[in-house]
Amino acid sequence: MTVRLDVVSIFPDYLAPLDLSLIGTARRKGLIDLQVHDLRDFTHDRHRTVDDTPYGGGAGMVMRPEPWGEALDHVLAQGPADAPPHLIVPGPGGVPFTQAMARDLAQQPWLAFACGRYEGIDERVYDEAREHMPVSVVSLGDYVLNGGEVAVLAMVEAIARLIPGVIGNALSLVEESHEDGLLEYPVYTKPPVWRAREVPEVLLSGHHAAIARWRRDERLRRTAGRRPDMLATLDEQDLDARDRQV
Numbered sequence: 355m356t357v358r359l360d361v362v363s364i365f366p367d368y369l370a371p372l373d374l375s376l377i378g379t380a381r382r383k384g385l386i387d388l389q390v391h392d393l394r395d396f397t398h399d400r401h402r403t404v405d406d407t408p409y410g411g412g413a414g415m416v417m418r419p420e421p422w423g424e425a426l427d428h429v430l431a432q433g434p435a436d437a438p439p440h441l442i443v444p445g446p447g448g449v450p451f452t453q454a455m456a457r458d459l460a461q462q463p464w465l466a467f468a469c470g471r472y473e474g475i476d477e478r479v480y481d482e483a484r485e486h487m488p489v490s491v492v493s494l495g496d497y498v499l500n501g502g503e504v505a506v507l508a509m510v511e512a513i514a515r516l517i518p519g520v521i522g523n524a525l526s527l528v529e530e531s532h533e534d535g536l537l538e539y540p541v542y543t544k545p546p547v548w549r550a551r552e553v554p555e556v557l558l559s560g561h562h563a564a565i566a567r568w569r570r571d572e573r574l575r576r577t578a579g580r581r582p583d584m585l586a587t588l589d590e591q592d593l594d595a596r597d598r599q600v
C-alpha cells in the first residue's frame with residue numbers, strides 16, 4: 355500500500371531532505387507518494403501575501419486563512435472525498451508527538467501536514483479543515499521553533515520508517531528506544547580496542563544468553579539514569595515478564 359503524504363509550506367525547499375536516504379528510496383520504490391505544495395501558489399496578489407497583522411493587536415503576523423483554505427481544498431481534491439487525509443499541524447501548543455502516535459499514523463493511507471510560520475495560522479483554518487478531515491495539532495517537544503517545517507521533517511521520518519518495506523531489516527525496529535518502553539543499549543563495532551578502550555567482554559563471548567542479559571541490564575540502567583519517568587510508566591509485571599524472557 356502506498357502511503358500518500360502532502361505537505362504545505364511557504365518554504366517547500368525545507369522539505370528537500372525528504373528526497374534523500376531511506377525516504378527518497380521509499381519514494382522511488384513507490385512505498386511513499388510525497389507531494390510538497392507551496393502555499394504562495396494559492397495567493398492571488400502581486401506580492402503573493404500569506405500573512406497579515408493580528409486582530410486584537412500584538413507582535414508578529416498571522417497567516418491569512420484564504421491561501422490555506424485554497425491549499426487544503428487542493429490537497430483534498432487529490433484523493434477520494436470519502437477518505438480524506440488526516441491533517442497534522444505542528445504547533446508549540448499541540449499534543450506531544452510520540453512513538454505510539456508515529457505507529458498509529460504509519461497505518462493511515464493519507465496524511466497531510468500544514469507548516470505554519472509567523473505567530474501561527476488563523477484559527478478559522480483549523481475549524482474549516484475539521485469539517486472535511488480529522489485534524490491534529492502536534493508538538494515536537496517543549497521548545498519553540500520558528501515554524502512547522504522542522505517538525506514535519508522529524509515526524510515524516512519517524513512515521514515513514516515504520517511503513518513496511520521502508521526499513522530493510524524489520525528487526526532493527528524492535529528493541530529501539532521508546533518502541534518498548536526502554537532506551538536502547540550501547541552499541542560497539544570493530545576494532546576490539548580503540549585508544550586503549552575495550553569492547554565489553556561479554557559482547558565478544560558469543561554467549562547469546564549472557565549478551566541478551568547484558569543488553570537488557572544496560573537498557574534498564576540507561577533508562578533509570580536518563581529517563582526515570584519512562585521506568586515509572588513501565589509497570590512491575592511488565593518488567594518482570596521482560597526479565598523472564600532473557
Ligand SMILES: Nc1cc(-c2ccc3ccn(Cc4ccccc4)c3c2)n[nH]1
Pocket residue numbers: 444445446447469470471472473474492493494495496497498499500501502503505
Ligand atoms: N514543538 C514545537 C512546534 C513549534 C512550532 C510549530 C509551528 C509553528 C508555526 C509558527 N511557529 C512559531 C510560534 C512560536 C510560538 C508561538 C506560536 C508560533 C511555530 C512553532 N514550536 N515548537
